[in-house]
Amino acid sequence: MRAYVFEPREKRRASLAAELENVGLKPLFVGEEFFDTGLAPLTQPGCEHRAILIGESVNTHKQIRTIRASGCENPLIVLRDFRNSTDTAAALDRGADDVIVSPIKGSEVFSRINSIIRRSHGHASESIVVGEVTAFFDGRDPLVSGARIKLSKREHSIFQHLALNSNKVISKNAIYDAVYGMSADQPFDKVIDVYICKLRKKIAAAAESGAQYIETIHGRGYKLSAPEDYELPSVETITPQLSLQARA
Incomplete structure (x- = not known):
């Protein structure tokens, strides 16, 4: 899974990259210009699953607005240093899908991106x-x-x-x-x-x-898709299986 990452603090990029790569995410670090010239490709078919991760800065809310105003519907997560309910609410109201507070763990980022993607396709369960x-x-x-x-x-x-x-x-x-x-x-x-x-x-x-x-x-x-002639298992077939699973 690929992700665009804006992290203005250079010292944090190496550790963040390591966390993301460790769970199979492939980060591409971008600069401020990304929000002016790099969003158009993300509105094309096949690109809707690429996540955007935004590190905290004075321009965070402006960047969120710019992303959503461009028509980009990709998973958008803000990475914050500290809990701030007012700022978190504002980020979500402006179009962010989620906010994660440090320490940033790759497994949590990966799961939250997956959750956003599957729900965007109408799948609530795992x-x-x-x-x-x-x-x-x-x-x-x-x-x-x-x-x-x-x-x-x-x-x-x-x-x-x-x-x-x-x-x-x-x-x-x-x-x-x-x-x-x-x-x-x-x-x-x-x-x-x-x-x-x-x-x-x-x-x-x-x-x-x-x-x-x-x-x-x-x-x-x-x-x-399932074959046209596929028949769902009968209740009689499912019930014994569920009973065995419950006993296990």
Whole structure:
């Protein structure tokens, strides 16, 4: 997951970068000019998941207004040094999604970004179920027919983007931008097709139905959805399983 980070105090950047990178976040530190010239790309499809983290400064509220006025709806979190209920309320009222107070921990930042993203897609819980597939939004690999399947970092990024938009068609360009948009070494054009193929094979191998779950919509993109002939488990099937889980 990628994040733009404005931290005006140079001495704090190294420790903040270490915290973010330790949980899989890829920070790109920006300066004041970012709020004047760098916001336009974030309004493009595929870029809506890139978080913006703003370190505390005298311009914090102005920066929040500028971000939201540009049409940018990305997760926006303010990083504060001390608790200040009045200032926190003002930041939230101006468009910030959240405020985190020092000490800043990467795991907390990561979880709060994930929470903002999944709620923006209409998912209140930490996971969704699509047929035999259970997709998690907290970094865990998915379950297929009750078994965990191991995904690489790239596979996981692509799968999560599809899961967040389950039952919707997502273009290859949107997936590509979400996964590689800020990378300096962008790969060849067919890379998304390759990863989609790998994901299908892993899901089909684990699914009792043998279904691949990721459908190609020619000329439009991909869609994660249950097969049309998939039937939900009956109450009789679910109840014994729940009883066994409760005993465990």
